[in-house]
Amino acid sequence: MGTQGTGRKRSTKKDKSTAEDDALNLIAREAEARLAAKRAARAEAREIRMKELERQQKELSDDDERMSVGSRGSVRVEDRDYLEKGSRAASSLTAATLTSLGGTSSRRGSGETALAVDAETSIREIKDRLTEMEEKYRKAMVSNAQLDNEKNNLMYQVDTLKDSLMELEELLSESRRQYEEKVKEFDREKHTHGVLQFQFNEMKETLKQSEELLNEIHQLRMKQEGFVREISDLQETVEWKDKKIGALERQKEYSDAIRTERDELREEVVTLKDILKKHGIVLGPDLNINGDNGEAEVDGPPSGDSACQPAQDSQISPTEGNSVLEIRLRKLVDEREKMIEQVKKLKAQLEQKSQKNGSDSNSSPDGEIFENGNDPNIMELQRDSSRQMSDLKFKLVKAEQEVTALEQNVTRLEGQVTRYKTAAENSEKVEDELKADKRKLQRELRSALDKVDELESNNSHLSKRLEKIKSSRGMAQTP
Template sequence: MVVLFSLQSGVSSSSSLKSSHSTSSVYNDLHKKPVGSSSKKDLLTGLYHDQRNYTSLKNSKPSPSTVSTYTPRLDEKCDKQFTDTYSRPSSRCTTPALSAAALASLGGSSSRRGSGDAGSIIMDAEASISELKDIYDLKDQIQDVEGRYMQGLKELKDSLSEVEEKYKKAMVSNAQLDNEKANLIYQVDTLKDVIEEMEEQMSELHRETEEKSKELERQKHTCSVQQHKLEDMKEGIRQRDELIEALERQKEYFDCIRNERDELRDELADLKGKSRMGEKHGLVIIPEDMPNGDVSHESPTSGITVVTQEAAQVLESAGDGPLDVRLRKLVDEKDELLSQIRKLKMQLEEERQKHLKIDSVYTEGERMENGTDLHFIEMQRDANRQISEYKFKLSKAEQEMATMEQNVNRLEGQVSRYKSSADNAEKIEDELKAEKRKLQRELRTALDKTEEMEMTNNHLIKRLEKMKANRNALLSQQ
């Protein structure tokens, strides 16, 4: 009994010394209530529940998808839960409070029951000591769980800091990638503008090439037409020259024939004059149908024939012999000359038909000697008229050439004006295209800036929401 009371007094003193340090509701309940089977069961179930909570907190690891969403609110909640749940003594020196309470209860009961219950008190003390040992074991387990929890929390904080660093690095890398993307987009836009300019230049060169080719074809066509006209003009000039030469030769030939005709006329007139003179002087020309020289009319009775000096020269040129033979020779020569004149006329007609291609039929009167001069004059008139017509055609062709040259010059002036206006329009178009590209670049830069501002605005909104959430959490904790 003395040992028991001493144990009770030691336990009560130690409990009185350590009771000031206890803050847990479980231990306060143990001080207030007597130790019973129901309180022991409640204590054991509470400690087991706390151990399960610690083990569940230790074994629960954050998923990679939720690591990046940890905020200071998680740390505050964990600290609050830890401070609210585990505000208990962590050393073995605080445990005698329970034993003191149990022993006090045992002492109180023993004082009431008396000395007869000493054996039951000893048994209860031994049971309480075994329970205290179990409680110490549970406290050791709780301390181990607390250590593991703190270690897990520290690891979680380290991993959270690492994740935050990685998140910051990822944000920096994303910003760098966004900058590189913007630079690449700007380069792509610049290259697109360069490609558009090159395509415009290529299309312009193709258009100029087509225009030059069309102009070259037109020039070739006009050149071929001018060459054909020039060849026609040359052919006309050549024909005109040939015709002029033929007319000159024909004129010379006609002059020769006219001279011969005049000579024959002169000779014929001389012969006629001589024959008249011979008839006057008693000379008779015997025709061809009089073989013997007889005449039907009365012959002159004078036997002496008197001729002029010119007639004597003509008779001498006729040769030797009697007078009638000489006269017959002269008549034959006259007939031959007339036949030659007819032949020359026929040749002249053939030449005229050959060179001038005149399809006209001349009457018999035009072929007579009296009409030869008129015919020659008419031929000369026709030749002069043709020459004048060719000259008129040539002058007309020259005028047409001059008008065509004037038209060509006028068209060239119009083409030059059109080219200048087209060049001005192209310059204006190029300026407008450059201004359009500039405006497109400015629009793209403005859109990029707008997107960046929207991204920064969204980021700031998220940060503001996080700050509001943290503030609300702090206010709720306070």
């Protein structure tokens, strides 16, 4: 009953977890869809703002050009008016001074020159001031245009930073949600890891117990084999004793039968003696038959069967090491190379001798001609070389056979080593997989924590930057 109740509880928990996971997945999908829509709207708004800013910048540049052209024309007109006014004032001053003074010619000439010099200096000062004011006005217009552009750029940057801040906040919330999911998954994996570790420890204990039991069984088998050998030895000794006792009993029965026959014969001899005495017949010393001459003792040889012990065949399996095999292989390869070199040398010698013999036969004045072109020395050399070649070929084939046998032994030993290695690896596979899962979960947790820290640092940096931009904007707005 308890097991059924626990099973039902687990099923309800699983259903709840699956329903929660489905709901969370739906919420996440809706949030992602909203995020995508917001990003698309922001991208469109950015494009529109960029177009408006470009248009405003073009208009401002056109206005600046127009203003600069207009200011130059107005300055030129004002200069002309001012020069005309100055000339008029100078003429009026000269006329007034001339009429007022009306003096002598010397005083009139000095006054005209002084007034002309004053008018020229004042005109020059006015021109310099005008140029300075024009430069200041132009600089002020340029600075105003630059400040306006900077203001628009800063407003655009503020908007983009707000958008990026909102995106980062959404990413932060998403990363926190993922972090919580990863933490939950890590807890689940940790729990499963603990359960598997407990099961692994139990399996280890059972393996240790099974190994101990196997060792005990092996020891008991060894003891049992010793007891069996002792029992077989005792049985053999008992059988030998039984056989000896049987032989002694048979010998005793035979001796008892002989004794009874002897006693009967003695009794008959005594009766016959008595009968002969009654008849008056006296027996000689030769015919004195007495049973006291000696008792016939029949000592049969003991028929003891010799117990033959079974011979135990001890098979010794020589374990050849890899080093011994490599040494033998190297030796065989060296011998093969030496044989090949000897064959090549013999062939070269044969060719040289055949060439020499051919040259001698050609250069001989007597012109010795052998039948069918066969020299006995060459024939002997050819026979020796063919015999050596056959011996070398036989040795080579034998060496190749030994090499193949050694290679087969090496492959067999390598197969045994691989089987042992696979058995050892399979025994450690479960533990390695558990460790790998644990490391993977720890890596994911660390990466999630690093991502959260990075997003928080970016958020703080952006907030500080936004505050700086707001403060600079406030300082720019204040006159």
